Amino acid sequence: MSDDPETARQIAELANDDRPLLVLDVDEVVLEFISPFVAFIDTLGLELRTDSFRLRGNIFERATQTAVASERVSTLIADFFEVQADWQTAPQGAAEAIARLAESAEIVMLTAMPHRYRATRRALLDRLGFPYPLLTTEQPKGPAIRQLRGAVPRPVAFVDDIARNLLSARESVADAHLFHLMAHEELRALMPPLPEGVVETRNWPDAAPKIASALGL
Template identity: 60%
Template structure:
């Protein structure tokens, strides 16, 4: 699978760094998503009932109880990200843990979202002090992580809440240290098991020492 061309452009803008590399997902790893999103939906006249780990089919009109159309759900998600600074907060322990690791490692944020939201998210992350480089991708994350690592044989760790993203990283960077972290652990029951070789962590307090050890810090 090829790399997202826009993601490649963003990577090429980064300064060369040969320190250990930590790549982090954003939603429900660094910023809360699944907790504030239902509150946002209620303000718009909808409710979220998670019977599976997906939005389509789980968003309902408050007025009549009918399932929201796919196009409407996409519109709601877009408007949520447009106003993310009013809703999303930092996951407990994330800022402190990342700051500690960043003293000795390169930290890059890699979020699966439409590129048009990048500037909005960049401004918000800067406002709350998370000034690490931000990449957006609309394709699989594995090729981007491989490109980020470059030709230097340096340790790589990747943290994500979605098993398929971790699997993609495992395919393209087989020796990467992979961590499955979710802001809301109760949702794990809706997901398939993570692949062998992926470390499941409960929160950032659990993750920080494990990531540091994996990167040799």
């Protein structure tokens, strides 16, 4: 069961499904995050410098050229989630590719964000053409993916842009097929090498056939 009781409750509400399971992260996978977040902080007189693969330490006050403290970065992300529907869009080809996969697989979206933003994100995803179940979690994703799989030994694939989330999935579901996808190309170029066994993909047209093959669709 998920380490997050609220996530476990959300999973328990889903209908039983024995099809191959595809679990999708949301930010940078189903929705663009970095580009709209950069546009959002620009309105506040801030800028992101892509000197390394991180947000904290790379956001600067434009007027003073001083780095923003980590605590304020957390506040900025929370503020962005409040208004995400005004800023976030889907990567090119995502809705169409996922819809084709949904013809033969169970699709579940698993986003690491405070539960209080779930309704806002749900409405945005529906508007952009992603009607699949949405789960929020404030804990590691692996246990939630294990609970989603259930007792049926069905194929599982998981797509995320953060290595630690992919490793969490591997720890909980050892035979899961793991895929890295990150919409923001500039930041992706700075990312450390992926863990062994994680399949790198560049966009949804590249990712979709690889996922379909892994799930036997």
